[in-house]
Amino acid sequence: MSCLSPHVPDRRQPGCTKLAWFDPWGGARVRVLAWTCDCLAIVYELCQAGGQGFIRRTLQNEDAPEIRETHRWPIPQARDVWAALLTGRAR
Numbered sequence: 001m002s003c004l005s006p007h008v009p010d011r012r013q014p015g016c017t018k019l020a021w022f023d024p025w026g027g028a029r030v031r032v033l034a035w036t037c038d039c040l041a042i043v044y045e046l047c048q049a050g051g052q053g054f055i056r057r058t059l060q061n062e063d064a065p066e067i068r069e070t071h072r073w074p075i076p077q078a079r080d081v082w083a084a085l086l087t088g089r090a091r
């Protein structure tokens with residue numbers, strides 16, 4: 001099986017930023033801009049809603065997926081956080 005989407009690396013960089021995760025806000029329509037591979041138990045998505053960006057984390061439990069979201073940021077900042085996540089500089 002080959003993976004087409006990126007994986008969040010196992011190894012965290014020194015000084016890795018610890019993201020805060022909250023229950024989903026719900027409400028506004030969410031557009032998914034990017035996502036990590038779903039071959040791992042935890043899938044991350046870069047999302048946009050109402051002109052802001054955030055990251056959604058889904059733990060793929062068998063019965064009920066556990067969903068958490070970060071703070072919302074301006075889109076460019078959300079993209080920076082996304083890039084940091086994919087390179088082990090944020091988690």
Ligand SMILES: [Zn+2]
Pocket residue numbers: 002003004005007037038039040
């Ligand atoms: Zn994969």
